């Protein structure tokens with residue numbers, strides 16, 4: 001087979017302590033999955049999980065110890081940070097039961113679901129899709145993936161984001177409304193998961209705007225941290 005032009009290189013993410021890289025197929029994201037964040041967005045109560053996606057090439061992958069530059073996106077004056085635990089899928093499947101979900105996990109990483117909040121609010125108001133608010137170029141910074149076998153205690157790990165060394169977001173993965181296994185069950189009921197899929201699991205409270213020059217430092221327990229400079 002020949003292509004009429006060269007297909008783009010696969011987006012990929014570093015793997016902590018390994019030379020191989022994780023090729024990205026799809027990026028799924030869970031909305032409002034921590035109670036305090038749901039409240040700050042004007043919602044309350046446990047609602048069924050809902051999902052949106054970012055294109056795979058929205059990945060902005062940081063190598064271990066690297067500060068990665070994120071260009072401030074066009075069309076917004078209210079770029080928000082959302083620190084999230086990212087689950088990397090290594091074994092595909094449909095209709096996965098939560099009790100089996102762990103078998104499908106390759107590993108975990110720290111990610112940022114960067115959001116054009118002004119555009120998202122406008123799209124919500126008009127009942128329009130969120131793509132322009134969530135799926136823009138470089139909208140998914142992500143640190144190296146720690147293989148599941150080497151990542152202990154993720155289910156109850158502290159999750160935090162500092163901006164210019166000031167704490168902005170602080171929570172614990174144990175506060176997820178839909179935990180990792182339940183999220184995989186619900187997601188795989190809607191789409192067949194495949195190796196290479198990433199799941200951004202939601203953000204704790206404290207989302208706020210960043211400006212050019214800000215340095216974001218995101219952590220989840222002992223996972224490789226993620227540092228991003230807005231340029």
Ligand code: MN
Pocket residue numbers: 029030031032082084113200202203
């Ligand atoms: Mn999010």
